[in-house]
Amino acid sequence: MASHAPSKRTEALTLLRAGVPNREVAEQLGVPRGTVGWWRSEDRRARGEEYRRPTDCPRCTEHAVDRTAYSYLLGLYLGDGHIVSKPGQHHLSVYCDARYTGLVAAAEDAMRAVLPSTATGRRSRNGCVEVKSYTRHWTCLFPQHGPGPKHERRIALELWQREIVDARPWEFVRGLIHSDGCRITNWTTRSVGGERRRYEYPRYLFTNKSDDVRALFTGALDALGITWTVLNRDGKPYNISVARKASVALMDLHVGAKY
Missing domain, CATH: 3.10.28.10 (Homing endonucleases)
Structure with a gap:
């Protein structure tokens, strides 16, 4: 890592503590973004500040959920979806037949509409496409998550989910049929x-x-x-x-x- 004057680091930390994003600080001071991120991390550690990744999870914030996308995605999840949630690994996966490219795109679009800030990607495997979205907050949105296959445990919608399905029943049915x-x-x-x-x-x-x-x-x-x-x-x-x-x-x- 290149050496930078202490004054530049101090200036960067002042901006970061004021809420300026890493990218803007890096561009303003002419410092690599990775260096700015390291300075931020070290500063947080020194001050005993716990880092919490920003989220637009509708269950944890005041963000409104896209009901149309959520009802469809709920159907996909209950059919061919599962959530991995353990230390260091958190994601929602929905498996789609690779022949149905429109279905793959629809699954990805629904994930992005429900949680816009979350990274989403695809992985091809044995004639199917695994559409994945990475965040621990999928367990907030799909409380049906649990150990073992779905048919071996109780699956019931919470009241807020039932209200969404009642308001968008066709999207829910469509998601189940598509899965x-x-x-x-x-x-x-x-x-x-x-x-x-x-x-x-x-x-x-x-x-x-x-x-x-x-x-x-x-x-x-x-x-x-x-x-x-x-x-x-x-x-x-x-x-x-x-x-x-x-x-x-x-x-x-x-x-x-x-x-």
């Missing part, structure tokens, strides 16, 4: 005039092992007037189906297939 659901085309045959004819029809499916997450999904569908049924898989009610024509039309209008 653990799909839009497919089924077919069947019928006898018409003694002749077997093939008919095709669209269907939305949502698959999740958690009874609680499925109940949140079907509860939102009920509130939206969507007709649904349960399709058992291996004797378990893991699949929720939406196949009625009018309901599918509403889902197409507000949710749509992954892209």
